[in-house]
Amino acid sequence: MCINSFIDCNGDSSLKRYNSRYKFIDVAKGIGIILVLMGHFFIYRSPVTQVIYSFHMPLFFILSGIFLKGPDVDNEGIRGVGRYVWKKTKRLGLMYVLFFVLSVAAVAVFDRKTYPLKRIIRAFLGERLRTFHVGPIWFLLALYIIVLIYGFLYVCKCSKWNSWVKLILMQVLLFGAYRLPEYMERFGWSFAPLFINVIPMGLFFVLLGICFRKEILEIPSVSIGTRCIITVVAVVLTFVLSFRYLGFMEFMTGGFGDDLFIFMFAAIVGSIAIVFGSSLLANHWPGTALAYVGKHTMVLLGLHRIVSYYCAKIFYAIFKIKIAPAISLPDRYAFLWTIFILLVILGADAFIHWGAAKYKEIIRICVQQ
Template sequence: MSATNRIHHIDVLKGIAIFLVVFGHTIRQTESLVFIYSFHMPLFFIISGLFFNEKKFQNFGDVIIKKARTLLLPYVTFYVLGYLYWFFVEKNVRPGLDLPFYNPLVAFLYGSDIGEFKSVNGILWFLPALFAAESILYLLLQLNKRILIIIGLIFSLVVAAVLSYIKTLHLPFCLGASFVAVFFMGVGYYGKGLLTLDLAIKKRIIYFIISMVLFVVTFKVAQYNPGINVKYAGLQNPLLFVVTSFTGSIATMLLAFAVFKMPLLEYFGRNTLYFIGFSEPIKRVVIYLSAKISPLSVEELRSSVPFSLGMVIVCFILMVPVIFIFNKYLFFAVGKRKKKIAV
């Protein structure tokens, strides 16, 4: 399979994954919400693991420097912009957000919400958590023996399960989520063979059928394990969480491979970073305006699958100019070294 083909179906996969994230943060219909949360973050971590290459780094210090540029710098940029939007606009129009100016700054330094201190953008936790996870994974891979690395990955999941049991212990920079991430990134790292699956049309039809079956399995099992919140290592039943993480992630991968090419999804898949930075505030504006112009309340809109899908589509449309501006003019603010316009 050529490198070009590989880009097509992996970008489609990333596009589907970011759609699930935005839809999951929009919908309030219980069964759909439980289904999405049962696997959407492990899917992102597996994708990260597929492309993790420890040989790109000279040493651990090099990992810290490079990952700080590509993950922590965007975290700072997005948070500063989100804070300014919150301070000058949102805190004045949304009930419950009229907090002291320093409140979100504490959450920023902590890497997530902590007690009464609220983040201006709940999705941004993913960036520092991924920074920590990739740093930990690099150290594990230095053990060189696969059996030791696998033990380390399992131990990381056990730590996450313990934190899930404690519930009230929310570590800074969402380190609980980082321990979850390390395990699934390791799965992706050792599952690189997925990148070379046969994409012949007959195989893609089979992938689609298997994908649909696995989605049904994921949906059914997920209903027995509601309340998952990877952000705080809230796994509920860790065994069921692992099951739905694998079935849902594999189903999404096979669906992406079956689709193979879809330019619009590929475009969004190449620009998932900006969705982490801006989809949440844009989504809030879309929901607010939708409730103003429709006879339905916010809760009624968010409890409806069709209305939620419509609002998500609007969010994706509004993301296009954001993506263009950052790729063309503000690439340096998210750690990119040169202008790169995704097409």
């Protein structure tokens, strides 16, 4: 285990290539975001969602940690910290704000529903975020806070800690994170601003991704036979754990199950299945399609629920067919609805990019003339 990469990876020359895009990671992100959509469109607490919810959010936190690097304080000092914070704010914080504002505006314009400012602010901070059909963007806010915490640890020179100290810290973080939601409920804290009830557990999985970044990025160099065996075994274990030993979990609310070991085992094994399986698909056509989906993960995460909500309204207005894709679609229809929403969002995104490129080309031609 590369526990020494817990905080400091900037000085390792072998990590310079991490700035390049690894296709199989994009494939893993593509599979992961499709599972997120499926988890929101299939019947809540159905066997399908029980398997998906057992590992899909830990998977994204682990993948987020693989390429996470601390601020460049050695060369830029305090300016490096500022650059780090601004970069993460643009990537995560501002995107969270954008998706939230779009959803509030859509509800006000199309549903003609308005809420008091206090209610909107509390939703922005995490309370009943689903009211505006963008519940999944909790991940962006939680990850934003997590990467800021990581930057703080990096600036505090935690990279100089002994490897065993880091390992012990991760264990303490894990057990504390597992019990935090329970303790909050005991004290009557039904509302946890900024998702502080799940941030410690998310931080653990991000640090796990940092610790194992070398091993994960070297997976494509493992023999195909070994990768096939690991993928099959991991998939089987994920299903067995989900159906026999694990109840329904919901990371967003701090629902990590009744057994910490089973929860961790299921989360890690499910993530292994996706990552190793992605390495097998990366060089084939399905991998290319999934990698394209993976590159648009943030757009799909931020828009799929609200797009689904209004598409369902359009279907009813035109065909008089009621669709409830959030919680109660039968499995076969939920799968088709997942594909439909995926195509709608990706198609709209491609059209916007095409239009922007054409607009820039027209402006360039006009300026030259």
